[in-house]
Amino acid sequence: MKKYDCVIVGAGPTGIYCAYEFMSKKPGLKVLLIDKGHDIFSRRCPIIEKKLDKCPVNMNGEIGCHPSCSMTTGFGGAGAFSDGKYNITNEYGGWLQDYIPGDEVLGLIKYVDQINLDHGASPEITDPETEAVKGIEKRAIAAGLKLLRGKVRHIGTEQNIEILKNIFKTMRSRVEYMFRAKIVDLIIDNGRATGIVLESGEKIYADNIVLGVGREGALWQQELLEALGVAFRNNQVDIGVRVETNNIVMEEINANLYEGKFKFNTSVGTTVRTFCSNPSGHVVIENQNGVVLCNGHAFRDIKLGTDNTNFALLVSHEFSEPFDNPNQFAYEVAKLANKLSGGSVIVQTYGDILKGRRSTEKRIRECFVTPTLKEAVPGDLGLVLPYNTMKSLIEMMQALNHVTPGIASDHTLFYGVEAKFYSARPEVGDDFETKAIKNLYVGGDGAGVTRGLAQAGANGVWIARKIIEKQNS
Template sequence: MTKYDIVIIGAGPAGLFSALKLSNNPKLKILLIDKGKKIKSRKCSQNSKTGCVKCQPCNLICGWGGSGAFSDGKLNFTHKIGGWLGEYLTPKDYDNLIKDSENLWLKFGAPKKVYGQNKKEVQKIIKKAKKADLEIITFPIRHMGSDGGREILENMYKYLKDKIKIKLNTQVKDIIVRNKKISGVVLDNGKKVYAQNVVIAPGRAGSDWLLTLAAKYKLEPQCNPVDLGVRVEIPSKIYTSIAKYLYELKVHYKTKTFRDNARTFCVCPRGEVTMEQLTGQFPVTTVNGQSLARIKTKNTNFAILVSTKFTFPFKDPIFYAKSIAKLANLLSGGVMVQRLKDLVLGQRSTKERIKRNLLKPSFRSANPGDLAFVLPYRYLKDILETLQALDRIIPGIWCNDTLLYGVEIKLYSSRIKVKNSLETKVKNLYVAGDGAGLTRGLVHASVSGLVVARSILKKIK
């Protein structure tokens, strides 16, 4: 009978950083499982002639490194953003863990260059933003790039492969609970793997699977806000003056009509728009973005996301967000793109209009359409108001040729109830990362992994 001290489900930042810290104890028998492939085997055809082949599981979001492996690779070292870990950690402890995370990223090759350090120029941008009722969140950023990030993740693989057992291309179907205590996991082939501790770090791709477990084992998921919006593409030259000092422009905006919370997310200077396949019981295609450290485009893209926190009796924010994404899929066959002018005029974009557009789309597989048939009016209104406000600090965003891709959703919408140690009500069962609804982003997911590892090590001692 195979038995481990710890089984970690998910090889994204949360799972990897748990493994990195736990592996410092050579006496521990650790198994790391992920349903995806090795980092070097994760190939995506969406920008090739063949286009997206809808591989299962999606290579963009599953496998070694998680969805972060194909993200823009931004490391945001701050507790001002990044989810809800602040509800479980003291400010001092949180800052110390962020520093520990930063040191580990640097150890495996993260760049030394830090953006956001020119305080004089940053303050000028903040002052300008205030006049437009925009709040800019500033913090130190290290930019790996999608390609640089994959090299760092490969370095982590090389380091861990001789210290722990790694099982890729393997899906966990269920967990084993006996007398309210974790005993192991069940693989998709029916094989049981026993363990004293289990860490579930499924990433955004596995968030709906975790919700299924939460319902079965009464883990008491709590609704987080739904984050829903579009990816905006603009000429990179109009963003240059900002990118020079703030690689990631994090803007929060209270919309005028509905007083909703809108924000910019994942700015990709001189990057490209991408798409990803969200698997699970209700698979959908969504939009994302990335920047490469070595290859640059003439475009910059970013998301505008609107957060909505629903109340009783609503219990399924993930299905809500996926349902809207499904509308875009049905109407466009995948990802939809629309010119800002067409959206404002109430007309769909066509292939001819996109072809004549001064700004050429970086994602060629997107099909022209009308986002007004996809997004609820409230979200559309919020997005348009946010674009108009952003135009006051980045002139040229509110332009006929600006491209909007739909839809973008972030599935950290249901948070599992946990103790400060991130242990669930099932003894020795822990959750971590974005998929558990605790974090947003690479650094904070990795911090949650460190919290879990620390909690387990304390118990073992």
């Protein structure tokens, strides 16, 4: 019988830094880190390696790789191939402050940042306190936009992978790994979690179980835990598009902030925000549970860069009665875009959106912004996004045009659908142990607590510390 002090499910930042903290602070503990994806050296995407123009259909007839998508799963989690922007702030990136005092959250984020620095992260960091930034902020306020300031360490995709490889090697001899291993169930005994069940039927036992399953595993986690009596509170879902324009339009923001994070309250009562900006970046495909979504990344090496900047424009939606499943809503909207584009995502010029007409291949070809995501299919996002969402996006674009003139040009591209799933939040204490099941800890994006690399990592460290404290008491 396999038995551990702690089994961590999910090798994203939550799981990795949780394991790292166990290894550093309590080296004697027997810890297993388990993920349904591949280890960091074996994560390969056929779109990139075989130059496919869309995700292949797997042996089960689903869109995507088997056993799981290498872009979003495996050691490093959803962010392994990401732009690696570490936001050194507690102003955004999650809701950890709802559980942990704000200054402690910042301390944990800096702690995770230091682990990255120790494993090869670049020391450069943005400074949000310059006169140039103040000038941008002034124009933003005049247009009704709030600029969220925070220091950003832009690691870049290729350096991010190297850091993950280094951390993987550091932990290898002290933390046990298991990859291509999907967890399908938990073993509960008298209100206590005592083990996990793999898809293969194998059972593994542990004194403590940490679930850091990310957005990828959020729906599965919710269904499983609700059936076990864990109460959930629904979170918001953010739906919108990935915007792409020429670098020159974003030059001032890119140079002074790297990532301009703006928030805007619309006339229809929604909040829109810019998110995950990628100067000289690429728009990419993200496959979540068979649903194809947009995302973006940028390489740190400028030789690998493009002439375009992309960022997400997201509208927050909350639901109550009679429908209260925000994730399901976003999946249905995204699936519609997949259907209309033959299994891909839609690209449309902002001009065509305003004119209410479909973008065609010819119109995209004639556009001044050359799409970096070649597999996106020209189409009509007006047939996909709800009116309220689209109206919010257009209002935000008009406001942004005062800060970055040219962004609301007819030639700007919208890719859809991009969605951020924040998952319902399970009822937990400030140690992230579920109230209903003892010894079961949930954290990260999958628990609706974080929405970024830094806070997810911080959450993992905190959970490890709380388990160690419990063991020591």
